[in-house]
Structure formats: C-alpha cells, structure tokens
Amino acid sequence: MKRAVVANGNEMVVEGAIDAGCRFFAGYPITPSSEVAEGMARKLPKLGGVFLQMEDEIASIACAIGGSLGGEKTMTASSGPGISLKQEGVGLACIAEIPLVIINAMRGGPSTGLPTRIAQSDIMQARWGTHGDHPAVAVCPGSVAECYTETVRAFNIAEELRTPVYVLSDAFLAHLSTKVELPGKEELKIANRLRPTVKSEEYYPYDTRFGDVPPLADYFSGYRFHVTGLNHDKTGFPNIDPVLQESEEERLINKVLKRQETIGTYENYKLEDAQIVVVAYGSNASGAKEAVDAARESGIKVGLFRPITIWPFPSIPFQKVAASAKQIIVTEVNLGQIVYEIERIMLGGRAVTEIKNGNLIFDTRHPRSSAELSTVLQANGTPIRPNQILSQIKEVA
C-alpha cells in the first residue's frame, strides 16, 4: 500500500535505508547531510541497530566497512570536504568488494565552499574520487520521494555487486520538505548479498566460480578468511602477478559495466518527437521539466533525458536519444561535469560495455550523434531556474 508523508530529502534517505535493511550507521556531523545521521541515531537503537558518531569522516567510512564485514548492511553520510576525506575508504571498499552505501548531500565547493547551498559538483568525484582504477556506482534522486526509492536501490546494488554505492542528493533536496508518496513496503524489492554455501575449507572470498560477484561470508560465521586493501588473488591474499591482476582489475570494473542496462536507470520526458534534448539530473531536473513544458506550450519540440543512475551513465539509452537530436542542452549545478561524459558519448557515438584484455569494448547499436551541444551551468549556490533553461531552449530552437 502506498504511503503519504511530509518529509525532506534527508529524512527520506533515512526511511529508505531502514526499509532496505540497514542496521548499522557510522558518520560525522556535516552540513547539509547531518539530518541523515540524526535520523539514524533516532531510529537504529529502537531497531536494535548500531549508530556510531565517529571521531572523523575517515573513521566513519572505515567503521562502516568493518560493520559490513561483520554482516550488516551499513551506511555512512556526508557532504563536501567530508566526502573528500572518505575517498581512501571508498577505494578499500572497491578493491576488497565490501557492500556499503555512501550518502552525499552535495554542497558548493571546493573546500568549505558554500556549506548550506546547493551544488552538483561531486559528479566526477563519485566516478574518479579515489585513486587507482576502480568501479563506480552512483544514483541521483530527482525528488524527495526518490531520496527514498534510490536509497533502497543503492543498498540493493551494493549488496548485489559487493561494491560501494553513492546516493548523490544535494543541499536543496536534503532540506526540501514536501508531501511524498512512497511505495508500500510490500512492493519494495530488497536484495541481500550472496553468502557462501560451500564448506568452510572450500571458501575463498574472491572465488569467481559462482559468477563475477563472489559470495561474501560474514566474519565469525565459521568461514575464516583474509581481506586486504592490496591487490589479491581469490584467496584474499596479496598477489602481484600481472596476468591475474589485469583480469581482477577488469572484473571489478566489468561487474558494473556489464550490468549497466539494468543498473543504469533514466527517465525520458517528452522525448518522442524531440529535436532538442535537455539533459538534467537530480533536483535540477525539476526546473528543466518546467522549462520543457513551457517550451512545448510555444510549440518547440523539446524533451528531457534524466539519468537517475549517474554511474554507470545510461549511455546506451542516451545514445539512442542523441542519435535523432539536433540540439543537446546539458544543464547542471556545477561548471561542467556530466557534460564531458555527454560529449564523449556523442563524439565517439559509443557506450563502453566492457573492458577486455586492456581494450574498451564499445556498443555499436546506435549511430554517432551530430547534434550541437550547449550548456546551462551555474555554481553560485542557488538552483538553476526554469527560465534560464527555457531561454537556452529558445536560443537553439
């Protein structure tokens, strides 16, 4: 049964996490994500779960990684400089393949920046923030209701892929209260990590016999194993064999890339006959929708492509849309991040579906786009207004 509540984005993240089965949170206070920690601090003890306010951001993600190995669905939350500090933990969770959800209520930056104001400036950080080659999954709710549903989905992806997943909300969504309709709990799909069924002496934490996402045992469950942040072999022990490491590095990235068509969700809005395609995501997409509606009223054939999953970028559906477009307008609350991904896909006309023996494997189903690319960008701490997007639509129409 559908549920209607009045809540803000941070509160919906908390609800989503709880309903997804998260019973372990470690965090550190920072604006504008603090209400996520406050919500978890209120709810988890009542559910017998663990809430820890750690000594810093680094400890928070490290602790969440420990909790996840201990068998819990775990989460940490932060913003701005806090997310920068968490990057080494993100890398550890990637290489050790530990499920984890990281909430990032994006704020203006760099550095302390504009702590209470909106930005979408951490898009590329979510992709490339930690050092080394690594997989990246990031979802980007476009409304308060999606703060709930996307947090649930983030947990599912983290569990199914044994990898850290970002939920990229922003200062505006985080504090925006409105009436939201949530799916009934019985409608939710909840995924849990694959746990081993083999005998303990036959268990290896990175054993790909059962697929490219190996089963993960809980600590103390009788499967004694080793986990390290070093590159390792299937047993979890350090290994520097180039042949093995190439295939293992590729497996880490491919487990995400190969699932991009199921993970990479998006919304097509009024795109059927559109010659102009606006690309917008997160809270910025609501202004873009209003601009599209207004332009449609004056007879302009324009629609919106909204990636809901930012990484892996839904490249294949976007290629399809871009192939028939004459104009593409990218709007984001930063000075240009996803626009470079858009440009790459348009120019190459290709989505990467896999990395194989050091080669990028491209999807060739859709032709290259010959559309013109333009932007509506802003990084002053305030949302982009529909009329800014509308004037760009009119400019190129």
Place this chain on the structure above:
Amino acid sequence: MSVKYENYLRMNKFPHYWCPGCGNGVVLKAFIQAVDELGWRNNDIGMVTGIGCSSRASGYVDFNTMHTIHGRALAVATGIKMSNPSKHVVVFAGDGDASAIGGNHLIHACRRNIDITLVIINNWIYGMTGGQYSPTTPTGTIATTMPYGNVDPDFDLASLTIGAGATFVARSSVAEPVILKNYIKKALTHKGFSVIDAFSNCHIQWGRKNKFGDPVKLVEHIKSVTVSAAKAKKMNAEELKNLFVTGVLYEDKDKKEYSESYFDMVKRARSQTKGGR
C-alpha cells in the same frame, strides 16, 4: 605445555615477510601463546591491522582477519566489534600506524573504552617505507627523514593512552617474551580498551643508522632504556629520566565498556524511556 602453533597460523603463508631477527615474530608468538592459554576458538577471534611491517601479522593468523588501510585499523575494528559485540577483536599496529596517521582513532578508541585489544609493536621507526622517523623515534637519533638527528620530541604511548581513557595499559618488550605474553593475556581478558606497548627491535631501519645494526645489541639497548615498575618505585625522578617503565601501568575494571553501554542504551530506546546516563 607446548603450543601447537600450526593450529593458529596459516602455515602456507610462511616463510614470513619480516627481516631475520625482527621483533614482530616475538610479539606474534607471545600473542598466540596467550590465545592458546585462554583456549579461545579461532572462529571467535578477529584480527585487524593497518599498514606497516607489523600489520602483516593479520595474514599469518588463522582468524577472521583484515589488513586495512594505513592508520584505520581501530576504526574498522570498531565496526567489526559493534556488529559482533560478543566476539574478540584484536588490532596489531606499528608505532606510526597507531599514533601518527591513526592517532585520532587511537585516542577515541581509548575514550570509548571499547573492548578491543591493541598491540602496538613499537620499534621507533617506519620500517616498511625505509626508515623514516615516527612519533616514537627517540629524540636525537637518526632516521632517513632526520639525517642530522631527530628534533621531534617522542611520544610515550602508555601515558598517551592512559590519558585518553584506555582501561588497561601495559608496556613490555621483546626482551622479556614470557612477561609480554602474560600482559597480552591480561589485556585480552580485560573488558574494555586494552593497550600493549611492546618495544621491539628494528635493527635494519633504526638500528643500522644508530649503531645498533645487530639485533642482539638492539634488544640489549631496549633492556637498557626500560625498567620494571617494581624497580622504578625505588628510583627517583632524576634516575628515571630517559627510561621507560614496563609493567601493567594502568588498570581500571570499573569504567563501563562501550558496546555494553551502547546496547544498554538500545534497551532503553526500545522500552521507549528517555534516558540520561
């Protein structure tokens, strides 16, 4: 009684990674003896380490083990302990790992008094990275990043952790392995955050630069800068200058352990009552 070490070690990971004569093995052996005497089951023990020579210990023991990132072992261990409060969680760390890059986690683990045992293998140097000075490198001695003599004052890790709230703190060294084993055993059974400051020899990275390139000579040197608590009692401040006192330096059995406090709060929250302390 002889310990069946192969019951606790991943024998296929040997020979180990450490230099010949390294003190890490002495500390690890003392730890295994302590676990054996306690009769703990391998399944119930978690060992978490950070980065450094001593942090390779987690690879050799057949427990639930994790080799994490530099400095973060205690933070990860806190997560493991809080998700499995009935299990035993041990952290092995070097002096740099524990008190420099991991210093913040160290003092807050002490403050919480979470039931984790921290064994610091304190060899006064960053060994793995090539002999750079650490927070415990004795002032005036040579390191690759202090080629003209260390000007940094050095940490007394026992005083630091006692001050920060740890409820069991003992110092020993590789020069007295049986005593070291007894302290580790006490630390493991202590309910609360326990610290072993185990002085150890890095004759390769610290010793060779400071005229102690021979492991035996360096262990002798460690003996000469340490004095037992019993002897120290009879010495005055002037005599104790530049000496490190060994022994059980602090023990508090009354301070409440963190996971216990936490789950007491959970009980309060679930019964809806509001609560102060």
Place this chain on the structure above:
Amino acid sequence: MRYELRFSGVGGQGNMLAGMILAEAAIYFENKHASYVPTYTSQVRGGPTKADIIISDNKILYLEANSIDYFMAIHPRTYDMYKSDSKPGSIIVVDMHMVQVPDEDKKKFKVYELPIVETARNKVGNVITANIVSLGITARLTNIISPESLFKAIERRVPPKFLDLNEKAFEIGMSLVK
C-alpha cells in the same frame, strides 16, 4: 494556481518554523500540494534565513520559489537580500521597527508595516511568539490558507503547555491587520 510565500529574518526568530507550519497546514488540512525550502547560513543565531513555501492545487514540479506573492521580512538585512523575487503588486509585510521600506517599493508592492516583534513582546507577553503573530497576519492577508487550518497546524507543532500562548499570539496577529 501556484502561490509563493517567503518568510525571512535572522536565525532564532522562528521564521523557518512558521514556514514549515504553513506548508503543513496546506498539506494536512487543505489537501493542497505544498513545499517548504529553508535557506540559512552557518550562523545559528543572527544569520539571515528564509523559508520559501509554495502552495498549489496541482502537483508542483519546480520547487524553488522565484515569483513571490507574499514576502515577510523581520530584519532589514533579509529585506534587502530576498525581496528581489517578489512579483510587482505582491504583498510585502515588514516589522515596522526593523525595516524601513523605501518609497519606490511602496509604489511597486502592497506594503504592510506592522509592529510584529513588539506585539509579541508586549501584547502577547513573549517575544518568542513573533513567528506565530506573523502566521496570524499571513492568515488574514492571504486567502490561501484558512485561519482554522493554520491554527490546527500550529497545534501540531507547539508543546501543549504553550498552546494558549500561541493561540493568543495567532489571534492578536490576525487583529493587527485592519
């Protein structure tokens, strides 16, 4: 129909709570669509704050207020900072002892200069009720939410032992508008 309200002042005055109560009144008691967006700085007390409330009969797509129908300022700093989004001919309410409205603005907007904080302090008897006085004024000056709904929303948010005080503040607020 989309109606946009902005409550502004400085941290500690309760303007954000007033905004939240207004949005909740619309959602819970008038079955309308509404959103509430607070904007503040790191200065907990004394920093400029605003709460933007959008009330609509239809689903609201874009949730930032940018064409304000009703603007309230209890501090000169926020009057200057946040009035630019007000529509020509829209309502502006200021605390007469705090904000001096320039003559040109008086020509452009329907300006009400009222003793909001003073009323709360002297007539209601507690300065903390200034935000509820503001809600009383809002109920009277706009037809967007009925006073009954608004008061029900106030009841949801204030502790029972302060309900009488707040009821008094709300009524005196309404009576300030002649």
